[in-house]
Amino acid sequence: MDSSGPTHTVKKIPAAPTHPEEGVVHIPEPSAWQEGRLILFLSGCTWHTSGAAQRPVALARTFGQRGYNVMYYGSGNYDLNNYWCGGPLVVNYATLQKAMPMLMQCRGAVILGLTPPRDIAFQLQRVGWTVVYDIIDDWEAFRETGYATWYELEDEIRCMRRADVVTASAPRLVERTVELTGRRPHLIRNAGPSRPLPKKKPPRDLLIGQDGTVVYSGYMQGTWFDLELLTNTIKELPNVGFNIIGEYDKPLLARNVNMLGSLPYPEAMEYVAHCDVGIIPFRHKRLCEAVDPIKYYDYAAGGLWTVGSSVMTDLKGRPWTILGKPEARSLAREIKEALQRPRPTDEEVAAFVAENSWQVRTDEFIQCIEGEANPWT
Numbered sequence: 001m002d003s004s005g006p007t008h009t010v011k012k013i014p015a016a017p018t019h020p021e022e023g024v025v026h027i028p029e030p031s032a033w034q035e036g037r038l039i040l041f042l043s044g045c046t047w048h049t050s051g052a053a054q055r056p057v058a059l060a061r062t063f064g065q066r067g068y069n070v071m072y073y074g075s076g077n078y079d080l081n082n083y084w085c086g087g088p089l090v091v092n093y094a095t096l097q098k099a100m101p102m103l104m105q106c107r108g109a110v111i112l113g114l115t116p117p118r119d120i121a122f123q124l125q126r127v128g129w130t131v132v133y134d135i136i137d138d139w140e141a142f143r144e145t146g147y148a149t150w151y152e153l154e155d156e157i158r159c160m161r162r163a164d165v166v167t168a169s170a171p172r173l174v175e176r177t178v179e180l181t182g183r184r185p186h187l188i189r190n191a192g193p194s195r196p197l198p199k200k201k202p203p204r205d206l207l208i209g210q211d212g213t214v215v216y217s218g219y220m221q222g223t224w225f226d227l228e229l230l231t232n233t234i235k236e237l238p239n240v241g242f243n244i245i246g247e248y249d250k251p252l253l254a255r256n257v258n259m260l261g262s263l264p265y266p267e268a269m270e271y272v273a274h275c276d277v278g279i280i281p282f283r284h285k286r287l288c289e290a291v292d293p294i295k296y297y298d299y300a301a302g303g304l305w306t307v308g309s310s311v312m313t314d315l316k317g318r319p320w321t322i323l324g325k326p327e328a329r330s331l332a333r334e335i336k337e338a339l340q341r342p343r344p345t346d347e348e349v350a351a352f353v354a355e356n357s358w359q360v361r362t363d364e365f366i367q368c369i370e371g372e373a374n375p376w377t
Helices: 030-034 055-065 093-104 118-125 139-144 153-162 171-181 227-236 265-272 294-301 332-340 346-355 358-373
Strands: 038-043 069-074 108-112 130-135 165-168 212-217 240-245 257-261 277-280 305-308 321-323
Touching (some): 038 118, 055 358, 093 118, 108 118, 118 130, 118 153, 130 153, 153 171, 165 171, 165 358, 212 265, 212 294, 212 332, 240 265, 265 294, 277 294, 294 305, 305 332
Parallel strands (some): 038 069, 038 108, 130 165, 212 240, 212 277
16 A cells, blocks of 8 residues: 555445345244244344344344244334244234234243333233343433434333343443332343454455554444544544445545445455454443443454444443543544554454354343243243
């Protein structure tokens, strides 16, 4: 790479992916479900737009791989087609309603997000199902950002109290639940790939900088994403290549930026695997204090250092992380520091992913469910 710095490529945001397996499917008879262990996910994450990285989707896939009978409803799947997806049966709302008589004859566990339809979970609880309320965000803080306008604190407190099991993805969410109800949830963190990211041939349009290669993979349109912080950082590091993965409103037009748009999760990880540093440039909002970012696990699986805003307090002291200074207008200094530090060894990365995979987290959920009220006995 010459001293003038890296060139850049701008890609159009690709269309939303489609599923070749979409279509009408028939709900199995109760006897078929009762032969195995049944898990119902009621989630706010739409299956086909969320990809493998979102917690409910990743858990549903892993339960399916374990041989559980998995039905998945995401609120964004309200009127989409039903389809089988590598084990889980992904259903729309009408199909979920039609399946209720069958589900009422079975026993299983509901892993519930706060988004509607919560009432279905507690209908099933009355006939012997175990309800797990899985807290993945500070929803009250989410509403303050202009999202989750449906949120009511009283509804969440009711879920916290009525669920058989309460889990949370970050320590701050545990503390908040204790403050609201006196009940302490099980801390089950997020996770990432089950194996270190393979370093195959780099993608042809990967932007490699003379002084290093940086990646951001994630949502860029929320009010919690600090576009100004990212822009300032890019300006201060002209010889570092920045590969930005995720939907965006306006491209960052700089010689050292590659706007890749939204990519399927496996393809995004091919870029991550060939970078040096992963970044999390979030604003100083209460919402971000309660986040256990999945992208941290993805970066670590690629052997990357993670540089985050100072608000990402849950990352402090964790392997291969550097946080920015409060009120900093750039992460350039921290990125330079990360680029100078030794990369984790292959053995260290392998040990990390062995302890932080979705398979491990699924085991933790199973232990919580069976320890409280085993619905499968």
